Amino acid sequence: MDWGTLVATVSGGFIAISGTVLADHLRRRHENSRGAADRRRAVYIEFISAVGDCHARLRQIAQDQDPSTDPDRAARAALGETAVHEVRERFFIDASADVAGAGQAMFAQLRAVQRVVGTGAGHTSAAFHDAYHPYLDRVWAYRVSVRRELEDRTFSPESFGWDDWDGRDRCPICRGGLTAGA
DSSP states (O other), rough: HHHHHHHHHHHHHHHHHHHHHHHHHHHHHHHHHHHHHHHHHHHHHHHHHHHHHHHHHHHHHHHOOOSOOOOHHHHHHHHHHTHHHHHHHHHHHHHHHHHHHHHHHHHHHHHHHHHHHTTTTTTTTTHHHHHHHHHHHHHHHHHHHHHHHHHHHHOOOOGGSOTTTTTTTGOOOHHOOOOOOO
């Protein structure tokens, strides 16, 4: 019996099996990573959409100034109607630390807008704009954070021809002077 042939055959078989196992492991890891990235992308979009829907509802309350509606109750209801809290919980499960921090800052500023609208402040009031513009800044910071993570690309206000993310330089109300309580 030729021991060299036997050793070569066993070694070749071991190398082939090891390569197959390693390739399968790497493929599975890549698929899992891609699945996690897809889940994060989906929840990041779902979260900013829910926050945006809530903001639109709050802005509508501030614009309507309906005397038959309690603004505090309507502003609190806007959070529930848009399911922001539920989406936020799913967001925190999948988000990276950086995006979670940016998302929480955006949510905190949305809550500031909600509290101001709850006092009855109109959409042209200084109080509303003092909460709205920092909210807008946090929305853009969130977008930048998500893009940095998912696409390793970012942009700046200058990419859009703007001075800052908060929009004060583009706000016709802020540029023209705010009204006291409307």
